[in-house]
Amino acid sequence: MARGYLLLLLFFSNLSLASELVIATTLSPEATAHIIEQWQQQPQAINIRTLNRTSSSLERLLNNPLGENIDLVLSSSPMLLQRLQDSQKLSYFENKVENSRCLVPESIRATTVAVAISGYGILVNNTRLQEKGLPPPKTWEDLGDARYQGMILMSSPSRSDTTHLMIESLLEQRGWQQGWSSLLQLSGNLATISSRSFGVANKINTGLGGAGPIIDNYANVLLNNPHLGFNYFPTSRAAPMFIAITQGSLHQREAGRFIDFLLSPAGQRALSDSDSGKYPVYPLSPDNPMYHQQSLLLEHPSLDYPLTIQRQKLVQLLFDTAITFRLTQLQDAWKALYHAEQRLKRPLPEIRALLTAVPITAQQASDPVYLNQLEQQPDFRESQLMAWQQFFQQQQRLVIKQLEILK
Template sequence: MNGITSVWLRQPAVAGKAALLLLISTLCRPSAAQNNELVMATTFSPGTTAWIIQRWQREPGAVRIRTLNRTSASLEQLLDAENRENVDLLLTSSPMLLQHLQEHRKLALFDGIAPASQRLVPESIRSTAVAVAISGFGLLVNRPALAARNLPAPGDWDDLTAARYQGTLLMSSPSRSDTNHLMVESLLQQQGWTQGWQTLLASAGNLVTISSRSFGVADKIKSGLGMAGPVIDNYANLLLDDARLAFAYFPQTAVAPTYVAVLNNSQHAGEARRFIRYLLSPEGQRMLADANTGKYPVTPLAADNPRAAQQRVLLARSPLNYRLILKRQRLVQRMFDTAISFRLAQLKDVWRALHSAEARVKRPLPEIRALLTRIPVDAASSEDEAWLAQFDNKSFAEQQMMAWQRWFLDNQRQAILKLEELK
């Protein structure tokens, strides 16, 4: 499959899930854009966008929308090329993707948007991107699976480091999911660079696997392949009709806007802008307030709305430092994969040995934990623009990753030797 979804309902007559099933049909190969359709590229899953498009189709004269559901990296590659799919719109939660496309002059200017919406958009992309909805981050859990092991539901990042969650967790990688990248960055910015990585590395020892997509984490938890994991709310909320699942926001969750932008070479720019203005209209914002989207509108909900309290919490959050996120994007991605993704099996083994040793001696082993949570890049370097810019050079990045591999391997060997001395 090519990740292309066609969504079209002229006279919606079926409600809820049945309607969504009718709405989603996957095509086997690309087809040229038609005169009466908009092509919308998106990093979201088909289920996330289906309800939005269904409601749009009810508007008088609404044109058909065909979606291309792909990863951020795949869309970046596609839109950097000749845009053979004739993409008109981009719907994403990734400011990194939008920044890249804006720098390459792929996005059209968009003005006249209310400040309440645009204050949520990073300043560097405010001229081309529009915020139409918001989300937050938290933990999705499979309650029966946790109960079978007599485990409480984790409530925050620090809980994920506990030995009792060994072999239960799922997450994605920043290099595979920009949503996960934002979650990782929110942790690094809340706890600080060094402490944040210590938390990530300790929790990584409890992973079952690393999912290739952000929404794959939620799907795997639902299927029982894992018991808990960090996800964005719009993926979790769509699954909560399953009584086995529960979702709780991180106490200090960051707010993650959903952005829309028009491609510079859109053949239907007028219709694309009309769709965006619909999303920001009272009707569009009411639609985005519906739990079927899993998101929250950018317009404040009425006080008696059951979702209003959580929306107020999200709207009150200070935005992430996007300038920092953008400049160290490649560092975070490469560090995560070198420290965790590429050595997950060995990482799990050594943490399992540490947990076993601590249980046996009935005390923490901080010296060994320190070896397993050390990182080769200090906090000052993680914000040094001149040094970070060198990661644009492939040769430099590869040299750094090779040095990091040796670093982590050496620390792991030292940890194993110390564990063996305890026997």
């Protein structure tokens, strides 16, 4: 009797499990709500429940043998999907859609599908900026302009893979040293560093900041607010959104059907309309209002994904050491510099050079041996972090000394 009751319980439990797909995603709930709503209108569609997490939290979730069953991973982070594939957490998926396949880093094409693309730019609160008499910033240089002190928001690459990819794009396009110089100058204008990239959009939406670099779909879902505006970076490249089926999914077939839907005309429309804010992987016709921007995104070469994945730890650690943990110090230093330049009526390039230097060379940043040591050897990593901290402390002392001489 007890055995029969147990079998019956198991039967209904499996029925319940089959009634939904669970998607673990790094996207915000707002970014996925419309896609899921459109899926639910399809014949024989089963319910979808999302678990919205950071990349690190999502990874821990999938590595927990006692955690709930997850069927799909949806993320714009190739680094996350690479780590999940390397640890055998993803199932093989044959993607026959060439427009999608070519957008996926070669190392994860066996498991991962690109279902949409986005671009990077600057979300602005026009009302807040107009109160200060400021034009909307449109480039990385603009974000570092002294006029925007205390007005800029962004996230950290250690908290947001979307921010990491945006920073990597800047570093690749401008070069390692010049890219970090732009970031360190921008840091003097930061009001705060948000814990999530979509938190940047939410704070700008509520007027807690004037502008910030973000991915377009976080901006587009807010643009019904007349106070907001969004401009793509002139050199923004296509940032794919990826999906993959987990190895542990109990509903592989249904998960595959969901991916097929996303690549279908109906799914591509759901991903690219105003409620989702992305672009389809298929080229749009020239008469489509989204055609021009989609073409601009696709004409720029893709990221150097092998390098991006390999040096993820370096970029995360260096950003937090150089900026996140020194934010108040940097705000004060840049403010003092701007006051000195204004008083002397001339630029002070020697002090700017001190504030924008980093302790890692471009050669180290692409050296596989160095990057592997930083990733795999805790003692080496700790010694590097200590050396970086000492470097920035020395730079700060030199800045203060030179500013005092100028008084």
